[in-house]
Amino acid sequence: MPILILVATSCAAALGVSSAALxxxxxxxxxxxxxxxxxxxxxxxxxxxxxxxxxxxAATRELRLGLALCAVxxxxxxxxxxxPEYLREGRAGSPAEGGQRLKVVQFNAWGGNAAPEAAAAWxxxxxxxxxxxxxxxAVAAALSAMGKLHGTCVGCPVTILTRGKxxxxxxxxxxxxxxxxxxxxxxxxxxxxxxxxxxxxxxPVFRTLSEAQAxxxxxxVARYPRERMIIAGDFNSTPWSFARRRxxxxxxxxxxxxxxxxxxxxxxxxxxxPAPFPYLPIDHVYAGPGWATVSVERGPRLGSxxxxxxxxxxxxxxxxx
Numbered sequence: 668m669p670i671l672i673l674v675a676t677s678c679a680a681a682l683g684v685s686s687a688a689l690x691x692x693x694x695x696x697x698x699x700x701x702x703x704x705x706x707x708x709x710x711x712x713x714x715x716x717x718x719x720x721x722x723x724x725a726a727t728r729e730l731r732l733g734l735a736l737c738a739v740x741x742x743x744x745x746x747x748x749x750x751p752e753y754l755r756e757g758r759a760g761s762p763a764e765g766g767q768r769l770k771v772v773q774f775n776a777w778g779g780n781a782a783p784e785a786a787a788a789w790x791x792x793x794x795x796x797x798x799x800x801x802x803x804x805a806v807a808a809a810l811s812a813m814g815k816l817h818g819t820c821v822g823c824p825v826t827i828l829t830r831g832k833x834x835x836x837x838x839x840x841x842x843x844x845x846x847x848x849x850x851x852x853x854x855x856x857x858x859x860x861x862x863x864x865x866x867x868x869x870x871p872v873f874r875t876l877s878e879a880q881a882x883x884x885x886x887x888v889a890r891y892p893r894e895r896m897i898i899a900g901d902f903n904s905t906p907w908s909f910a911r912r913r914x915x916x917x918x919x920x921x922x923x924x925x926x927x928x929x930x931x932x933x934x935x936x937x938x939x940x941p942a943p944f945p946y947l948p949i950d951h952v953y954a955g956p957g958w959a960t961v962s963v964e965r966g967p968r969l970g971s972x973x974x975x976x977x978x979x980x981x982x983x984x985x986x987x988x
Contacts, residue, residue: 679722686741716741762981773899776803777971799899824848866900895957
């Protein structure tokens with residue numbers, strides 16, 4: 668067997684079998700939090716199958732069909748994880764033309780950010796109504812000094828800044844890691860008070876802590892009206908994970924970010940992983956049915972390993988629905 672054919676056959680076998688096996692195991696995340704960790708890498712499994720499929724045709728006739736079936740199995744099983752995210756509704760109706768708008772900026776500023784003032788200046792230039800920051804003490808302090816925004820828990824692992832006056836707040840740090848944090852703020856507005864919840868969640872590999880925090884977050888959300896609630900945060904989980912799908916269901920809100928890849932922002936992440944482009948959509952913004960989505964955008968690199976997310980919402984007339 669010529670060396671090129673041998674290499675192509677070996678690669679097709681390795682990529683196709685691995686894609687199918689890992690994707691199939693990831694579907695076990697429906698019942699196992701341990702296996703659910705595999706779901707976060709579903710785009711990689713899909714890419715492996717796509718690369719493997721054309722290589723199959725270089726294999727010998729005896730191996731070609733089996734290798735092709737493995738690659739197709741990888742495509743189907745990984746696609747079954749990914750495609751629901753692209754098919755779901757994420758807008759909650761259309762906003763009125765020329766109506767009022769509310770702009771939300773979600774940003775994990777990263778504790779090692781060397782340019783917090785520049786990041787704050789960019790956020791301020793967006794003219795936001797709500798800013799939710801993780802690891803953003805320096806950015807929050809700079810934004811507070813610029814005026815217009817009221818800061819809640821400035822210096823905490825999660826800070827919420829709002830144009831409207833904060834009326835009350837609640838926060839909590841799960842035991843075990845001090846970077847993880849939940850914060851809720853009731854905000855005064857021309858449409859009446861509404862709640863903003865900010866979150867910085869554990870990586871799913873910390874399964875016990877992650878599950879406990881998910882329970883805490885659901886309890887926090889349940890304390891407030893959800894019609895015009897907004898939740899924003901670094902959830903450290905992708906939308907194709909079954910844990911994220913459970914939150915989508917249990918929050919009773921609509922996740923407005925759809926497969927928006929936000930991490931990592933640098934060519935090499937802070938933990939030295941190669942990152943020529945962002946490959947994990949882990950920063951999310953939810954909003955209640957009282958908000959229509961106007962736009963969802965990813966911002967530029969701002970010295971963090973995360974990209975900022977900018978979501979513009981418009982209030983919906985409850986009586987019109």
